[in-house]
Structures are given as structure tokens and as C-alpha cells.
Amino acid sequence: xxxxxxxxxxxxxxxxxxxxxxxxxxxxxxxxxxxxxxxxxxxxxxxxxxxxxxxxxxxxxxxxxxxxxxxxxxxxxxxxx
Numbered sequence: 680x681x682x683x684x685x686x687x688x689x690x691x692x693x694x695x696x697x698x699x700x701x702x703x704x705x706x707x708x709x710x711x712x713x714x715x716x717x718x719x720x721x722x723x724x725x726x727x728x729x730x731x732x733x734x735x736x737x738x739x740x741x742x743x744x745x746x747x748x749x750x751x752x753x754x755x756x757x758x759x760x
Contacts, residue, residue, distance in 0.1 A: 688712075694719065702742060714742035720749070 687708025691701045692715045702714045745751070 691715070692717065706742070716742050716744045718744055718746045720746050 687710075688701070688705040689708065689711065690713045691698065691705035693699075693702055694717055702716065705712050705714050
């Protein structure tokens with residue numbers, strides 16, 4: 680018989696609900712961990728699926744939340760020529 684050590688993820692990045700289990704697994708592991716939720720609230724760039732839609736009900740539970748409409752420029756700053 681062999682024993683395989685379970686390695687917990689220390690970081691998880693995902694969208695509300697679609698990546699719930701991955702975010703939950705990273706938060707449940709021993710030691711430091713980091714979870715980031717990307718809330719797609721900018722319907723002009725992509726279909727908005729935030730807390731007001733039929734998906735997007737994931738509890739933030741101490742995770743960092745990035746709001747696409749409000750924060751994306753700061754996360755992905757694009758320099759204009």
C-alpha cells in the first residue's frame with residue numbers, strides 16, 4: 680500500500696459560484712492561503728454575473744473581491760501609446 684500526501688492549494692482565483700469548491704478548498708487548508716473572487720459587473724465588456732444575477736451568490740468569506748467594472752483598470756492598467 681502506498682500513501683499519497685494531500686497538498687492543499689494555497690491560492691485560488693475564480694468567479695462567484697462557478698469556482699466555489701476551489702475557493703472553499705483553498706480556504707480550508709492548513710497554513711496561509713489567499714482567495715480572490717472576480718465579480719463580472721461590467722455588462723458592456725462581458726455578460727454581467729454578479730450578486731444581482733441568477734449566479735454570483737458566493738459569500739465573500741474573507742476573500743479579496745475584484746469588481747470588473749470598478750477595479751479592473753487598476754488590476755490591468757493599459758498604457759495608451
